[in-house]
Amino acid sequence: MSGPFKRRPSLKTLPAGPIIKSASLRRRSSLGIGQIPTPPQQELPWDVVDRCFMPIVYCQAAAFILSTVFNFLDISQVSALTLFILFAIITIALILFYHNIKISVVGKAVLITGCDSRMGYALARYLDELGFTVFAGFQNVEDNQYADDLKEESSGRLHVLQLDVSSETQILAASLYIVEHLPDDAPGLWAVIHAANYFAMGEIEWIPYDAVKKATEVNLVGATRVTQVMAPLLRRAKGRLVFLSSGLCRITSPVRGLHCALFAAVEAQAMCLRQEMRSRGVDVVVVAPGEFTACASWLTEEDLLEEAKEMWARLGREARKEYGEQYFETAVRSLEKYCKVQDGDLAAVLKALSDSITRTFPLEKYTPVTKKEKLQAFISDHLPRPVYDVFYS
Numbered sequence: 001m002s003g004p005f006k007r008r009p010s011l012k013t014l015p016a017g018p019i020i021k022s023a024s025l026r027r028r029s030s031l032g033i034g035q036i037p038t039p040p041q042q043e044l045p046w047d048v049v050d051r052c053f054m055p056i057v058y059c060q061a062a063a064f065i066l067s068t069v070f071n072f073l074d075i076s077q078v079s080a081l082t083l084f085i086l087f088a089i090i091t092i093a094l095i096l097f098y099h100n101i102k103i104s105v106v107g108k109a110v111l112i113t114g115c116d117s118r119m120g121y122a123l124a125r126y127l128d129e130l131g132f133t134v135f136a137g138f139q140n141v142e143d144n145q146y147a148d149d150l151k152e153e154s155s156g157r158l159h160v161l162q163l164d165v166s167s168e169t170q171i172l173a174a175s176l177y178i179v180e181h182l183p184d185d186a187p188g189l190w191a192v193i194h195a196a197n198y199f200a201m202g203e204i205e206w207i208p209y210d211a212v213k214k215a216t217e218v219n220l221v222g223a224t225r226v227t228q229v230m231a232p233l234l235r236r237a238k239g240r241l242v243f244l245s246s247g248l249c250r251i252t253s254p255v256r257g258l259h260c261a262l263f264a265a266v267e268a269q270a271m272c273l274r275q276e277m278r279s280r281g282v283d284v285v286v287v288a289p290g291e292f293t294a295c296a297s298w299l300t301e302e303d304l305l306e307e308a309k310e311m312w313a314r315l316g317r318e319a320r321k322e323y324g325e326q327y328f329e330t331a332v333r334s335l336e337k338y339c340k341v342q343d344g345d346l347a348a349v350l351k352a353l354s355d356s357i358t359r360t361f362p363l364e365k366y367t368p369v370t371k372k373e374k375l376q377a378f379i380s381d382h383l384p385r386p387v388y389d390v391f392y393s
Contacts (some may be wrong), residue, residue, distance in 0.1 A: 013184040027134070047352070047366050052095055059087035098147040101360040107183045108237070109133040110357065111174075113226060114196030117245075121150060122346050123195065123353055127140045128154040130354070133183045137163030137174060137196070157183075165196045166214070175229050191357045194266075195225045197242050202258045203331060206311055207320060212258060224269065229279075238281035242356050245288040246338030247369040251380045253392075255331050263288075274364065285356040289349045290369035294301050299334030 011346035063083035070076040110127055114120040115136040134157060141147045141162040151160050159181055163174045178189065198218040200211040227241060234241060254383040267286055274284040312320070312328060320328075352366035369377070377386050 032138070047355075047363055048096075048099070051099060051363060051368075052092060052363075055091045055095060056088055059091050060084050063087055069188075093168065097359055099359070102358050103360055105131040105244075105358065107133075107137050107186050108115070108190035108239075109135065109178070109182050109186055110193065111135045111137065111178060111189055111230065112193045112195055113137040113163060113223075114139075114194075114244075115150065115160075116146065117195060117197070119217055119346060119349060120195040121146065123193065123350060123376075125154060126350050126354065128158045129358070130358070131157075132185075133157045133159075133181075134188070135159045135161055135178055135181075137161045137165075139164045140254060158257050165226055166217040168225065171226055171229050176287040177235070178230075178233065185235065189230060189234035189239055191240040191242060192226065192230045192242070193233060193242040193353065193357070194226065196222060197244070200258045202255050203309060206315060207258060208311070208314055215262060220265050220269075223266065227273070231282075234282050235277075235280050239283075240357055240362065241270075241273065241282060241284045242268070242276070242353065243284075243286050244353075245270075245286050247290040247367050247373055248377060249288070251377060255334060274325075283362055284364075285362050286365045287349070287352045287356055288365060288369075290367075290373035294338070305332075358367040 001134060063086075065078045065085050067080035070078060101121065110132050112120055112124050112127070112134065115124050116139050120136070124134050127136045134154070134242070136147075136158060136272060138144055138147045138160060141160055147160045149189060151158065158272060159177070161174050161177060162170055164170050196218055198215045200207050200215040233239075243266050245267050246259070246263045249260050249267065252260055269289070270284050270286045308328075312325075313324075348368035352368045356362045356366060367374070380390065
């Protein structure tokens with residue numbers, strides 16, 4: 001859901017493709033997913049670079065020091081470059097071996113919140129295909145066509161749950177159901193994936209308070225409470241806690257203030273949990289996809305304009321006079337990019353999410369972003385703000 005630009009309760013803004021029924025074909029999802037996106041076999045380059053970068057730097061330092069010592073003691077005249085190449089080859093080989101070790105999925109169970117979303121829905125299907133026992137949480141599961149579709153398209157290992165993460169009662173009920181339906185001999189949950197989200201877009205002064213409250217309850221408070229309730233099950237299995245964030249949450253810009261604030265808070269909480277749960281054998285991972293890579297849009301242009309009119313009507317007279325219709329319309333038009341990525345490819349995000357669950361030694365953070373988004377984040381993080389403004393303001 002999208003705050004003041006909220007999506008319709010039953011996700012009707014998504015493209016609904018034809019439903020195919022036959023003995024040999026599963027029914028295509030009304031979410032517009034169709035067949036499950038196949039994650040690319042090649043690793044996400046940014047994550048491999050991130051994992052290799054610092055070890056390569058250390059190789060350079062070690063090669064320089066060792067070469068200097070050998071030359072000073074007249075042991076050898078080997079150059080620092082030669083040692084660096086040797087160390088780098090060995091280091092990269094060890095890292096890639098270490099990076100690619102995978103767990104066995106047999107008898108492992110995962111909980112996914114937010115399966116109402118296109119990404120959560122696709123992830124539930126994909127993990128079911130891999131062989132996990134999947135507990136798929138929907139905000140509204142009763143008389144929900146998409147929950148029925150997911151159940152029909154998946155194996156008997158997939159369980160559909162009523163799970164509104166802002167409801168304490170539903171979180172506790174879901175935990176009891178999970179305990180009763182864990183695979184045989186499974187000590188607990190292998191992974192909890194926080195995919196539920198609520199987007200409230202617009203300048204801070206414009207966003208209605210109920211949308212601010214709802215976004216905070218779902219994105220931050222709800223994720224925290226689910227973590228608290230499911231932590232004992234994760235500890236027993238020495239499993240994974242995965243938070244879905246945004247690759248651009250630290251890039252400040254108008255109309256994205258609440259979005260940036262909440263996802264930055266989610267990442268900060270994940271960093272603290274990583275330190276708290278490390279001694280308990282639980283890994284904490286952040287997957288921060290780009291806005292286009294994640295196919296974050298659930299809106300049509302018609303919905304966007306309709307909700308903009310509603311937001312404008314709810315603004316006070318003084319605020320309307322201060323901002324003016326032209327400024328307001330320009331800001332709203334900047335959100336149109338969220339209407340143009342509904343059919344984007346989820347493969348890179350599914351690859352990152354599945355790696356965070358299936359790798360024996362997962363990365364602390366995965367960033368399936370486009371090249372443009374990676375460049376934008378780099379400029380924002382490492383160059384002065386005036387330089388960033390030249391390119392992106």
